[in-house]
Amino acid sequence: xxxxxxxxxxxxxxxxxxxxxxxxxxxxxxxxxxxxxxxxxxxxxxxxxxxxxxxxxxxxxxxxxxxxxxxxxxxxxxxxxxxxxxxxxxxxxxxxxxxxxxxxxxxxxxxxxxxxxxxxxxxxxxxxxxxxxxxxxxxxxxxxxxxxxxxxxxxxxxxxxxxxxxxxxxxxxxxxxxxxxxxxxxxxxxxxxxxxxxxxxxxxxxxxxxxxxxxxxxxxxxxxxxxxxxxxxxxxxxxxxxxxxxxxxxxxxxxxxxxxxxxxxxxxxxxxxxxxxxxxxxxxxxxxxxxxxxxxxxxxxxxxxxxxxxxxxxxxxxxx
Amino acid sequence: xxxxxxxxxxxxxxxxxxxxxxxxxxxxxxxxxxxxxxxxxxxxxxxxxxxxxxxxxxxxxxxxxxxxxxxxxxxxxxxxxxxxxxxxxxxxxxxxxxxxxxxxxxxxxxxxxxxxxxxxxxxxxxxxxxxxxxxxxxxxxxxxxxxxxxxxxxxxxxxxxxxxxxxxxxxxxxxxxxxxxxxxxxxxxxxxxxxxxxxxxxxxxxxxxxxxxxxxxxxxxxxxxxxxxxxxxx
Numbered sequence: 001x002x003x004x005x006x007x008x009x010x011x012x013x014x015x016x017x018x019x020x021x022x023x024x025x026x027x028x029x030x031x032x033x034x035x036x037x038x039x040x041x042x043x044x045x046x047x048x049x050x051x052x053x054x055x056x057x058x059x060x061x062x063x064x065x066x067x068x069x070x071x072x073x074x075x076x077x078x079x080x081x082x083x084x085x086x087x088x089x090x091x092x093x094x095x096x097x098x099x100x101x102x103x104x105x106x107x108x109x110x111x112x113x114x115x116x117x118x119x120x121x122x123x124x125x126x127x128x129x130x131x132x133x134x135x136x137x138x139x140x141x142x143x144x145x146x147x148x149x150x151x152x153x154x155x156x157x158x159x160x161x162x163x164x165x166x167x168x169x170x171x172x173x174x175x176x177x178x179x180x181x182x183x184x185x186x187x188x189x190x191x192x193x194x195x196x197x198x199x200x201x202x203x204x205x206x207x208x209x210x211x212x213x214x215x216x217x218x219x220x221x222x223x224x225x226x227x228x229x230x231x232x233x234x235x236x237x238x239x240x241x242x243x244x245x246x247x248x249x250x251x252x253x254x255x256x257x258x259x260x261x262x263x264x265x266x267x268x269x270x271x272x273x274x275x276x277x278x279x280x281x282x283x284x285x286x287x288x289x290x291x292x293x294x295x296x297x298x299x300x301x302x303x304x305x306x307x308x309x310x311x312x313x314x315x316x317x318x319x320x
Numbered sequence: 321x322x323x324x325x326x327x328x329x330x331x332x333x334x335x336x337x338x339x340x341x342x343x344x345x346x347x348x349x350x351x352x353x354x355x356x357x358x359x360x361x362x363x364x365x366x367x368x369x370x371x372x373x374x375x376x377x378x379x380x381x382x383x384x385x386x387x388x389x390x391x392x393x394x395x396x397x398x399x400x401x402x403x404x405x406x407x408x409x410x411x412x413x414x415x416x417x418x419x420x421x422x423x424x425x426x427x428x429x430x431x432x433x434x435x436x437x438x439x440x441x442x443x444x445x446x447x448x449x450x451x452x453x454x455x456x457x458x459x460x461x462x463x464x465x466x467x468x469x470x471x472x473x474x475x476x477x478x479x480x481x482x483x484x485x486x487x488x489x490x491x492x493x494x495x496x497x498x499x500x501x502x503x504x505x506x507x508x509x510x511x512x513x514x515x516x517x518x519x520x521x522x523x524x525x526x527x528x529x530x531x532x533x534x535x536x537x538x539x540x541x542x543x544x545x546x547x548x549x550x551x552x553x554x
Binding site: 048049050051052070071073074076078080082084085086087088089093097098100101102103145 | 324327394396398400401403552
């Protein structure tokens with residue numbers, strides 16, 4: 001459905017995208033994951049034909065995006081990061097204008113727009129002026145705009161940013177529903193969001209493609225159960241003594257801050273790549289030291305990046 | 321193109337801009353009609369049309385200032401440029417919307433001519449020629465100012481640049497007289513709007529003047545499309 005080959009974008013000196021290639025099959029929900037400035041929005045802007053690329057090839061639904069831009073734009077619905085509106089228009093007028101732009105036929109248009117408004121939950125506000133809408137509603141109007149004309153490909157740039165938690169859940173459910181009959185690309189810098197929605201994830205970092213995998217595999221890759229931070233109640237000397245009984249320790253240290261009255265946190269890392277959480281529990285239980293809390297495998301996006309970058313460097317080193 | 325045209329035309333009348341522009345044009349046309357035709361007791365509207373040249377130069381930049389600049393500032397160009405519409409379609413849609421408002425605004429001269437016809441027979445071909453001249457002036461000026469609006473994100477800068485062009489076009493004839501160099505003189509004469517416009521007010525319809533206005537308009541519309549296109553390559 002979407003074929004991207006060697007996509008490169010240069011802004012002056014800065015290389016925003018560096019030979020990025022990927023393919024997306026029909027009906028797939030793909031997540032673009034990356035920190036700010038990783039090249040997610042640039043990729044989306046090129047796919048939607050908003051900006052051009054310095055080099056590379058984009059084919060969407062059999063049409064070359066640079067040679068047949070109109071055919072490509074016809075199959076794409078795009079929700080920009082901050083949807084911009086003619087804010088003096090009413091929601092209904094705006095959506096009607098978008099229908100005109102996308103060439104939606106007059107016959108059946110009312111039903112089409114009404115169905116979309118129902119789907120994204122803006123039926124009650126179609127007669128309001130966009131300028132007076134809250135951020136959440138604007139985002140939904142932007143969503144409705146992207147859905148008009150039933151595009152085969154939906155490109156959504158950070159669709160849940162700035163929404164409150166209940167709206168985030170609604171929007172995610174909506175994206176999952178849409179993924180049943182369209183190809184969807186969403187960008188995000190939140191891994192759990194991608195994991196909740198996407199069947200595949202592409203990780204971008206500084207314009208380069210770092211990984212292309214399922215979200216579960218990605219998470220498994222960086223699941224760090226050999227390294228745990230534990231919060232333990234008791235005298236630090238006793239705790240350190242108890243924990244040092246764990247075999248194959250690479251690191252054992254106490255964090256200086258007293259997290260709760262009488263409780264400190266300890267970092268425990270095993271040299272063997274295995275899950276040591278059970279060992280930590282047993283060691284502390286034997287010494288009668290209450291374990292209050294452990295964490296360690298709720299990896300952040302930064303951890304994934306560090307991991308992937310490290311992995312790539314090692315691979316690169318071997319290749320040389 | 322029709323979607324953009326309809327939305328722009330509606331925008332003119334949802335904001336005060338369209339009304340202010342038409343009102344101002346009606347006011348000046350009415351004023352010159354009063355002083356030249358009513359006080360002067362003549363059906364010859366040439367003098368009145370001659371004065372409307374400067375009025376158009378001042379007012380048109382206000383009509384066009386937001387057309388492309390506003391889209392850039394509020395990022396609404398993202399919607400237009402990612403929709404299945406050509407860049408030419410976007411530019412032409414906006415252009416014809418402005419031209420429509422302009423046409424409504426200058427139509428007051430025709431109303432005056434009709435009012436006069438009850439008291440004396442005006443020379444209709446001459447008046448139609450005059451009207452055509454004023455319309456062609458708008459055809460060209462709107463294209464130039466639309467292009468200027470595409471160069472900036474600021475409506476104010478777009479308007480000021482338009483006034484600059486207008487002032488230059490007003491002074492260009494006296495400048496041509498003052499310049500010694502024959503080549504510069506010829507160039508200044510060549511690009512003068514006034515010397516192309518005046519024959520219309522004298523009741524002379526020359527094809528070359530029509531071609532001049534239309535081709536300059538076409539050139540600046542191409543420039544405006546190129547400005548939108550720049551985003552794809554820079």
